[in-house]
Amino acid sequence: MxxxxxxxxxxxxxxxxxxxxxxxxxxxxxxxxxxxxxxxxxxxxxxxxxxxxxxxxxxxxxxxxxxxxxxxxxxxxxxxxxxxxxxxxxxxxxxxxxxxxxxxxxxxxxxxxxxxxxxxxxxxxxxxxxxxxxxxxxxxxxxxxxxxxxxxxxxxxxxxxxxxxxxxxxxxxxxxxxxxxxxxxxxxxxxxxxxxxxxxxxxxxxxxxxxxxxxxxxxxxxxxxxxxxxxxxxxxxxxxxxxxxxxxxxxxxxxxETKEPDYKMEEKFNGEDLEKLLLTIKLPGVNKVSECELDISEDDIDLTVEDRYHLNLSFPYLINDTKASAKFNKNNSSLIITLPVQT
Incomplete structure (x- = not known):
């Protein structure tokens, strides 16, 4: 046995x-x-x-x-x-x-x-x-x-x-x-x-x-x-x-202490080829990007807003993390992250 x-x-x-x-x-x-x-x-x-x-x-x-x-x-x-x-x-x-x-x-x-x-x-x-x-x-x-x-x-x-x-x-x-x-x-x-x-x-x-x-x-x-x-x-x-x-x-x-925020992940194509992922994360109550701790790797993302939000998300594709970018929209407290897909 x-x-x-x-x-x-x-x-x-x-x-x-x-x-x-x-x-x-x-x-x-x-x-x-x-x-x-x-x-x-x-x-x-x-x-x-x-x-x-x-x-x-x-x-x-x-x-x-x-x-x-x-x-x-x-x-x-x-x-x-x-x-x-x-x-x-x-x-x-x-x-x-x-x-x-x-x-x-x-x-x-x-x-x-x-x-x-x-x-x-x-x-x-x-x-x-x-x-x-x-x-x-x-x-x-x-x-x-x-x-x-x-x-x-x-x-x-x-x-x-x-x-x-x-x-x-x-x-x-x-x-x-x-x-x-x-x-x-x-x-x-x-x-x-x-x-x-x-x-x-x-x-x-x-x-x-x-x-x-x-x-x-x-x-x-x-x-x-x-x-x-x-x-x-x-x-x-x-x-x-x-x-x-x-x-x-x-x-x-x-x-x-923390909860997972609402988010939406969209696939963006250049013709028939997948070019990038667009991840939009809603963070009600957050006023500035400095409140967010963001870590992006080629296969996942980890976001923390101390004592309020935490999101760990795996990507469906490998990401070129060195070219990823993020911007914060103060009007609707949303973090918008652009994630180029590896080719």
């Missing part, structure tokens, strides 16, 4: 053996409690092994070919939640797949998050800015994972269309991410069942979730992937309704 990097094999095996021993003792001491335990964990194990479930679908386009691209957001129990608000959000993605419909050919892929992430920031999120943040982060992930640049102009398909593309192919692509690890893990559990003589038919399956969790959180997040985070994740809340009200209220600046 392969052990993910960072997980001590001996420690993992010791924990597994302790679980088997505990169950043997429980089966002799209290058969009824043993049966309840097994039934409970068999149910949990089956939930853990369920395939991803389509949650929402977003339509964008590839920046290179202008072809349609659908991002299938899926909820998957195998993807853990971030341990703290500062941690990157674990995500599993598929390769780029191809299909066609009545409008012609299109590309698609899947990104799977924990159910809790999609519950808070998915299709039913009341704050569209938070949902858009999740979508933009998925676009970042696709660029990193598949080297496919997507337009930041996108649309969320109606809830009647939760996925686009061949769903069976998409599910196989997800399962292929973990198939070898799952098969090895299942085989190893069978060997342990024989070795330790655990009683009860199906007891091996009942512990699949418990033992798998020893390695899942270490292996699911690509260490080289973008540091995907979302605002407000993990903060203690007394109830869901209050959280939604705070995010939508006019006094939301009291909840956090």
């Amino acid at each position: 392969s052990i993910p990097e960072g997980v001590d094999r001996d420690s993992m095996m010791t924990q597994a053996q302790n679980i088997w021993t505990m169950l043997d003792e429980m089966s002799e001491r209290d058969p009824q409690a043993y049966k309840k335990f097994i039934d409970k964990h068999m149910k949990e194990g089956k939930e853990y092994m369920k395939p991803p479930e389509p949650h929402m679908c977003v339509m964008s386009m590839t920046t290179s070919t202008k072809g349609r691209y659908f991002i299938n957001f899926c909820s998957w129990n195998k993807v853990p939640e971030p341990k703290t608000p500062e941690d990157a959000i674990p995500v599993i993605g598929t390769p780029v797949l191809q299909d066609k419909d009545e409008n012609g050919d299109f590309s698609y892929s899947g990104v799977a998050f924990s159910p809790k992430i999609l519950e808070e920031f998915g299709i039913e999120c009341k704050n569209s800015l938070d949902r858009n943040t999740l979508i933009n982060l998925a676009i970042d992930y696709i660029l990193h994972q598949n080297k496919t640049a997507l337009s930041r102009s996108f649309s969320v398909l109606p809830s009647t269309t939760l996925s686009k593309g061949n769903l069976q192919v998409l599910m196989r692509a997800f399962q292929g991410k973990n198939k070898n690890a799952d098969d090895e893990f299942d085989e190893h559990l069978s060997e342990m069942e024989k070795t330790f003589g655990l009683q009860g038919l199906g007891a091996k399956d009942s512990l699949l979730n418990k033992l798998a969790n020893l390695s899942t959180e270490e292996s699911v997040q690509d260490k080289n992937a973008p540091n995907i985070q979302l605002p407000g994740l993990g903060k203690e809340q007394t109830n869901k309704q209050n959280l939604i009200q705070e995010m939508n209220s006019s006094n939301s600046e009291q909840v956090c």
Whole structure:
């Protein structure tokens, strides 16, 4: 059995053996409690092994070919939640797949998050800015994972269309991410069942979730992937309704020191060739450009107005950052940034 990097094999095996021993003792001491335990964990194990479930679908386009691209957001129990608000959000993605419909050919892929992430920031999120943040982060992930640049102009398909593309192919692509690890893990559990003589038919399956969790959180997040985070994740809340009200209220600046400003990114062409991007950022209350801290690289921009605004945005194309320019319009408190595209 392969052990993910960072997980001590001996420690993992010791924990597994302790679980088997505990169950043997429980089966002799209290058969009824043993049966309840097994039934409970068999149910949990089956939930853990369920395939991803389509949650929402977003339509964008590839920046290179202008072809349609659908991002299938899926909820998957195998993807853990971030341990703290500062941690990157674990995500599993598929390769780029191809299909066609009545409008012609299109590309698609899947990104799977924990159910809790999609519950808070998915299709039913009341704050569209938070949902858009999740979508933009998925676009970042696709660029990193598949080297496919997507337009930041996108649309969320109606809830009647939760996925686009061949769903069976998409599910196989997800399962292929973990198939070898799952098969090895299942085989190893069978060997342990024989070795330790655990009683009860199906007891091996009942512990699949418990033992798998020893390695899942270490292996699911690509260490080289973008540091995907979302605002407000993990903060203690007394109830869901209050959280939604705070995010939508006019006094939301009291909840956090900075917020993401409204912005618009436009593509400017010279004939058929893309010449530059024009980024307009609205900064109500800002009176002069000296209040803005601006950092532009060839692939992203970071803007900070102390205690008021913060924007970090990845570009859909590589930018010639040495020729980028910015001007501040005092009349409408807007920062207009011209970003020449690399040729």
